[in-house]
Amino acid sequence: MSVIAANLQTVRRRLAAAELEAGRSAGEVSLLAVSKTFPPGAVRTAFEAGQRAFGENYVQEGLDKIAALASLREQLSWHFIGPLQSNKTRAVAEHFDWVHSVDRLRIAERLSAQRPASMGPLQVCIQVNISGEASKSGVAPADVLALARAIAPLPNLHLRGLMAIPEPADDIAAQRRPFAALRALLAALREDGLAVDTLSMGMSGDLEAAVAEGATIVRVGTAIFGARPRPAESGMNPAGAP
Numbered sequence: 001m002s003v004i005a006a007n008l009q010t011v012r013r014r015l016a017a018a019e020l021e022a023g024r025s026a027g028e029v030s031l032l033a034v035s036k037t038f039p040p041g042a043v044r045t046a047f048e049a050g051q052r053a054f055g056e057n058y059v060q061e062g063l064d065k066i067a068a069l070a071s072l073r074e075q076l077s078w079h080f081i082g083p084l085q086s087n088k089t090r091a092v093a094e095h096f097d098w099v100h101s102v103d104r105l106r107i108a109e110r111l112s113a114q115r116p117a118s119m120g121p122l123q124v125c126i127q128v129n130i131s132g133e134a135s136k137s138g139v140a141p142a143d144v145l146a147l148a149r150a151i152a153p154l155p156n157l158h159l160r161g162l163m164a165i166p167e168p169a170d171d172i173a174a175q176r177r178p179f180a181a182l183r184a185l186l187a188a189l190r191e192d193g194l195a196v197d198t199l200s201m202g203m204s205g206d207l208e209a210a211v212a213e214g215a216t217i218v219r220v221g222t223a224i225f226g227a228r229p230r231p232a233e234s235g236m237n238p239a240g241a242p
């Protein structure tokens, strides 16, 4: 068995154990495999081990990978999870199935306007700056409701819920706090009448805490594909990471 297939098995077991521990149904939480910096061959290996949903952070790298794996396109779902600038929205609208990182109305409006009708609605989450760090992307918690109300009616988007990347924390209690805050924000949107169902939260180091607080999608990179060579800024690792 390949390392990636073995890692996937381990992550699936962690997810199943976390679901059980949280009293949630088996298979309730979706696994998004974050393939950023890894070559198309790594995605193919994960695909052969049964994985179908993949996450990318950098537009050009994602487009290259989607093109390299065009023969699998109908079977895969591609999720854009990185910072998104206005001049890159068209490529994302035309090639991805999901965007987890919408943090302002202008980006959502462009994605809706640029989404090809033939593809059906683009699934989107609003990224929330849940730990309140000045440097991180995401909308402030206080502004989430207004942004969600503005995005929900856009014709070619389907607002699914919220995403966050909290500050890393070592103990499970500290990990759970920001995830609980995101869950409360989603509940507030539902109370407002918005039909949202997705909490995209939890990564390799904190997926158990996220599942305990209601994650519906966990985004896992390192635990599946291995350590990334360095914090990538853009482009695929030419050497074929790691």
Ligand SMILES: *Cc1c(COP(=O)(O)O)cnc(C)c1O
Pocket: 034, 036, 057, 081, 082, 165, 203, 204, 205, 219, 220, 221, 222, 223
């Ligand atoms: C890289 C990344 C992940 C995966 O992180 P790991 O710690 O490698 O599991 C998840 N979400 C986002 C937004 C990322 O950029």
